[in-house]
Amino acid sequence: MKGSSTDPDLLKSVAFVQEKVIWITQRSGKIIREKSKIMTSIYLVRHGQTAWNKEEIFRGRTDVPLDETGLRQAESAGEYFKGVEIHGIYSSPLSRAWETAQRIAQFHNLEVQPLPGIIDMSFGNWEGHAHQEIREIDGETYRQWVESPHLARLPGGESLDDVRARSMTALEELVRNHSGKALVLVSHRVICKVLICAILGLDNSHFWQITQDTTAINLIQYKNGKYILSLMNETCHLKALKERRLGVDF
Numbered sequence: 132m133k134g135s136s137t138d139p140d141l142l143k144s145v146a147f148v149q150e151k152v153i154w155i156t157q158r159s160g161k162i163i164r165e166k167s168k169i170m171t172s173i174y175l176v177r178h179g180q181t182a183w184n185k186e187e188i189f190r191g192r193t194d195v196p197l198d199e200t201g202l203r204q205a206e207s208a209g210e211y212f213k214g215v216e217i218h219g220i221y222s223s224p225l226s227r228a229w230e231t232a233q234r235i236a237q238f239h240n241l242e243v244q245p246l247p248g249i250i251d252m253s254f255g256n257w258e259g260h261a262h263q264e265i266r267e268i269d270g271e272t273y274r275q276w277v278e279s280p281h282l283a284r285l286p287g288g289e290s291l292d293d294v295r296a297r298s299m300t301a302l303e304e305l306v307r308n309h310s311g312k313a314l315v316l317v318s319h320r321v322i323c324k325v326l327i328c329a330i331l332g333l334d335n336s337h338f339w340q341i342t343q344d345t346t347a348i349n350l351i352q353y354k355n356g357k358y359i360l361s362l363m364n365e366t367c368h369l370k371a372l373k374e375r376r377l378g379v380d381f
Contacts, residue, residue: 173350176235176317177343179201180345181227182365189254191258205346221244222318234243248298248302250322253287255289256269257288298325298326302316343364347365
């Protein structure tokens with residue numbers, strides 16, 4: 132039996148294929164490593180104080196503007212972000228959030244974009260009424276709201292599950308469309324609480340275990356398919372204000 136010989140052209144073809152495989156493997160590894168480094172940052176900010184915060188009146192979709200203290204808080208929030216690289220600013224359409232967002236945008240040459248998905252929870256028939264008044268006229272629902280908020284559906288309004296569905300949809304769309312960017316979202320107490328529960332994998336029964344002061348700053352980061360809560364209820368920017376800050380989470 133004669134010794135077999137290998138076709139030189141075949142050897143070249145095999146070598147070429149091997150080189151391609153190595154290059155593709157290396158390239159794929161590089162792409163995976165680069166993707167693993169991509170971090171999207173969402174600064175979730177609650178709006179400044181309104182007169183109805185102070186008086187503990189349910190606001191919801193009622194368009195209550197910032198009061199004087201709220202405007203100063205919003206200015207301080209703007210100063211907080213002065214040295215932070217921001218690529219986009221989104222806000223609830225309601226004026227108390229919009230005014231807060233504008234105070235942040237003024238330092239970044241950015242226009243505030245409306246984001247209806249993060250508008251405040253609809254409190255329905257409760258809007259415009261104080262806590263004590265609702266406790267007296269709708270005691271059963273009020274008790275459920277305080278003790279089991281995840282089960283409460285407010286008369287003429289939303290449930291926390293409704294809020295969670297629409298606000299998470301808005302958040303996920305922004306993360307998808309702004310990969311690797313830093314965005315500011317200015318919203319409301321209920322929205323902030325529900326989103327924090329959602330990204331941490333907690334159900335809405337934990338709603339009252341999260342505090343959100345006026346102009347509280349939260350940082351949600353997205354990396355490798357997971358959300359990370361890096362900062363919550365940051366209010367260091369309010370220390371310079373002389374007014375006593377609102378102490379009630381309302």
